[in-house]
Amino acid sequence: MNFPDSTYEMLYLKATGVVNDMRWVDWAEEMINLGFNSESLYILAGERPPFYAFEMKDLTDAVCRELNININDQQELIGNYIMFLRNQVINDKRKPIEVLRILGGMYNEFNLNRSIQDFALLRWAKEDLLRQEVQWYWKGANRSNIDQIIDDHFLNWSKEKFVLDPE
Numbered sequence: 001m002n003f004p005d006s007t008y009e010m011l012y013l014k015a016t017g018v019v020n021d022m023r024w025v026d027w028a029e030e031m032i033n034l035g036f037n038s039e040s041l042y043i044l045a046g047e048r049p050p051f052y053a054f055e056m057k058d059l060t061d062a063v064c065r066e067l068n069i070n071i072n073d074q075q076e077l078i079g080n081y082i083m084f085l086r087n088q089v090i091n092d093k094r095k096p097i098e099v100l101r102i103l104g105g106m107y108n109e110f111n112l113n114r115s116i117q118d119f120a121l122l123r124w125a126k127e128d129l130l131r132q133e134v135q136w137y138w139k140g141a142n143r144s145n146i147d148q149i150i151d152d153h154f155l156n157w158s159k160e161k162f163v164l165d166p167e
Contacts, residue, residue, distance in 0.1 A: 001034070001035060001036065003031075003069075004027075004030055004031070004034060005084065006023075006026075006027050006030060007027070007069075008080055008081045008084035008085075009023070009081060009084075010023065010024065010027045011069070011071065011077045011080065011081065012077060012078055012080075012081035014060060014064070014071050014077065015071070015074040015077035015078050015081075016074075016078070016109065019051075019053060019056040019057045019059075019060050020051035020052070020053045020056045021051070022049065022051075024044060024047070024056065024060060025044060025045060025046075025047050025048070028041050028042075028044035028045035028047075028063070029045045031045075031067075032045055036067065038063060038066040038067055039066065040059055040062035040063040040065075040066050041063050041066065041067070043059060044059050044060065044063055047059070074164065075162065075163065075164045078106075078162065078164070079159040079162040080159065082103065082106075082116065082157075082159065082162055083158075083159045085099045085102060085103065086099070086154050086157055089151075089154045090154055090155065096126075096147070096150050096151065096154065097123070097126055097127075099119075099154075100119055100120075100122055100123035100126065100150070101123060103116050103119035103120065103123070104119060104120040104123040104124070106119075107119060107120035108120070115161055115162045115163050115164075116162065118153060119153070121137040121138055122137070122138060122141075122146075122149065122150050122153060124137045125137040125138040125141045125146060126146050126147075126150065129141070129142065129143050129146050
């Protein structure tokens with residue numbers, strides 16, 4: 001049985017330490033509805049705010065352990081989520097600007113991680129060009145070619161390009 005696509009986001013949240021979030025409960029309910037079975041998954045599906053970070057961390061650890069989901073490689077989990085988002089754009093399941101906003105937020109979250117810096121720059125360039133004739137973030141980008149530049153960047157990006165900066 002394959003995990004639902006929402007698992008990529010949840011593992012990203014896990015990798016970044018976000019465990020006290022209602023999305024975990026929603027994911028647990030989705031997993032149960034798809035036929036996944038785990039004692040901790042049922043407990044997680046029954047949680048309601050306010051969430052307590054230490055309890056939720058232990059509970060989400062237990063769910064991952066019971067479902068044989070490896071959560072030990074933060075870089076791998078985050079890289080997989082970025083690839084998932086990339087594929088969503090390539091397969092026309094999400095708009096590029098929506099994913100650029102998510103990746104731009106990740107760029108800020110990871111202390112200006114160079115591996116995803118281009119996504120943030122493209123986001124800012126696109127948003128500027130939606131409001132005005134010029135942008136200063138991406139050399140040569142203008143209103144007539146920004147969408148193609150963004151599409152090409154998504155097509156050419158691979159998980160191997162993502163490297164967490166040392167803390």
